Amino acid sequence: MIKTRLLNNRIEIPSPGLGTYRLGRNDEEVSRAVRHALDAGYRHIDTASFYDNEMPVGKAIRESGIPREDLFVTTKLWGSDILEGRIERAFDESMRRLDVGYIDLYLVHWPVKGRIADTWREMERIYQSGRVKAIGVSNHLIHHLELLLKEAGIMPAVNQVELHPYLVMQELQDYCQGKGIVIESWSPLGSSKIPLLADPMLQEIANRKGKSTAQVILRWNLQKQLIPLPKSSDRQRQRENLSLSDFNLTADEMTDIDRLDRNLRTGIHPDAITF
Ligand SMILES: NC(=O)c1ccc[n+]([C@@H]2O[C@H](COP(=O)([O-])OP(=O)(O)OC[C@H]3O[C@@H](n4cnc5c(N)ncnc54)[C@H](OP(=O)(O)O)[C@@H]3O)[C@@H](O)[C@H]2O)c1
Numbered sequence: 001m002i003k004t005r006l007l008n009n010r011i012e013i014p015s016p017g018l019g020t021y022r023l024g025r026n027d028e029e030v031s032r033a034v035r036h037a038l039d040a041g042y043r044h045i046d047t048a049s050f051y052d053n054e055m056p057v058g059k060a061i062r063e064s065g066i067p068r069e070d071l072f073v074t075t076k077l078w079g080s081d082i083l084e085g086r087i088e089r090a091f092d093e094s095m096r097r098l099d100v101g102y103i104d105l106y107l108v109h110w111p112v113k114g115r116i117a118d119t120w121r122e123m124e125r126i127y128q129s130g131r132v133k134a135i136g137v138s139n140h141l142i143h144h145l146e147l148l149l150k151e152a153g154i155m156p157a158v159n160q161v162e163l164h165p166y167l168v169m170q171e172l173q174d175y176c177q178g179k180g181i182v183i184e185s186w187s188p189l190g191s192s193k194i195p196l197l198a199d200p201m202l203q204e205i206a207n208r209k210g211k212s213t214a215q216v217i218l219r220w221n222l223q224k225q226l227i228p229l230p231k232s233s234d235r236q237r238q239r240e241n242l243s244l245s246d247f248n249l250t251a252d253e254m255t256d257i258d259r260l261d262r263n264l265r266t267g268i269h270p271d272a273i274t275f
Contacts, residue, residue, distance in 0.1 A: 002043050002242065005227065007157040008180040011104070011133045014072050016218060016241060017044030019186065019231030020053055027056035033233045034060035038071075040239045046160075046184075046229045047098075048076035048109055049090060054097035061100050068101055074160075076109035076138060077123075079275035083112060087122040095131065106132045107160055110273045111144040117151040124154050134158065138186075139270040142175050149179075160184040163226060165217060166196055168261035177225065185221055186267075188228035189214050193266040201256060209247050212240055219244050220257045 004012040018037045024030035030053045034045060038060065047057045054075060061071060075098060081090035095103060106126060108119055120137075127135045136158030140148065145159070159176050163169060163185035176183050190196030197213045206213045214230065218241055221228040230241045249257070 002041055003222075003245075005182060005225075007134050007182055008155055009134055009157055011157070012072075013105070013134075013158075013182065013227065014042075014044040015222065015227040016042075016244075017046045017072070017074070017184070017227060017229045018042045018238070019229040020045060020047045020057055021051050021231060023053065023231060023233050024056075027053070027059075029233070030056035031060040031063075033238075035064060036235045037238050038064045038066060040235070041242055042238070043070060044072040044074070044227075046074045048078070048107075049081070049094050049097075050076065050078045050109060054094055055099075058098035058100050061098075071100075072104045073098065073100055074105040074107060075103055076107040077119075079110050079112045079273065082108075082115050082119050083275055087119065088126065091126050091131075103132045105134045105136060105158060107136050107138045107158065108140075110139045110275075111137070111141075111270055112275070113271075116140075116144055116147045120148050120152055120156075124152070127154060136160070136181070139273070141270055142172055144270065145175070145179075145181075155179060156181050158182050158184055158227075160186055160229070162187050162265055162267050163221075164188050164190050164196055165199070165202065165220065165257050165260040166190065166194065166262050166264040168258055170258070170261075173224070173226070182225075182227060184227040184229055186229055188221055188230050189217060191266045194264060199260065201260065205249070205253055205256070211247055214241060215244055215247075216249070216257075219247065219249055220254060223249055223254060
């Protein structure tokens with residue numbers, strides 16, 4: 001079941017959201033997978049200009065018949081658009097490709113070295129133009145956020161980062177929570193790159209609860225006030241990833257999962273990204 005949280009500007013955000021990176025091999029498959037997800041009850045779709053799927057994502061949303069105000073659509077600004085001085089144009093192009101009236105959340109996809117504060121100023125201008133309900137960042141660690149906040153007029157609503165039981169980043173979680181920035185977890189299931197879903201301790205908890213390992217990880221996210229963005233192209237697994245409200249993890253189970261942390265990334269370190 002989908003619950004909503006409030007962002008720091010009082011905008012409601014449904015949780016979990018559907019990840020859409022590599023959701024299908026072509027536009028038709030992407031649209032179909034998004035349509036199935038909306039049928040299953042997802043109301044929050046996470047895309048990015050970099051995923052090259054904004055058009056089929058937007059098409060599925062328009063064709064769903066679900067009132068626009070019941071949906072939450074995120075897209076992201078890519079680093080080369082920052083380096084080439086085309087932030088506003090990149091935003092307009094995402095708007096045009098999505099064609100869903102407005103964007104709910106626009107994120108700076110990765111911090112661009114030396115450009116963090118001025119990128120945020122342009123994000124603030126886009127927000128003030130009223131074409132997006134909230135703005136935020138992605139892959140920003142504490143030192144990136146400190147640079148941003150030195151000159152920011154608006155607090156980011158969200159920081160979307162790689163986060164799962166093998167990469168807990170509790171210090172970043174505490175920092176963001178202290179500032180009212182909601183954390184979204186990307187690759188919450190460890191993507192297909194690490195065997196997180198086969199972790200024996202997670203499997204043991206899952207067996208005890210009569211749930212899947214994926215559901216245990218997603219439930220851990222919800223209880224930590226994180227918004228997970230699991231990606232699945234499979235109808236059954238999409239539904240499974242939403243069925244999280246009929247069980248609870250105990251405080252001990254939460255601590256046991258926290259202790260699985262091994263600072264293991266599936267993706268690039270935010271200081272190593274190049275465009
Ligand atoms: N901001 C960023 O820089 C950034 C970077 C990476 C990702 N993201 C976002 O985060 C989203 C999620 O990350 P991700 O796609 O890397 O990885 P993920 O959601 O952690 O894992 C996806 C993988 O898990 C499988 N899966 C999904 N549900 C499952 C279940 N219940 N049981 C077993 N396997 C399951 C999927 O296969 P099937 O599809 O076959 O079910 C797929 O192989 C992305 O789609 C994207 O929207 C953001």
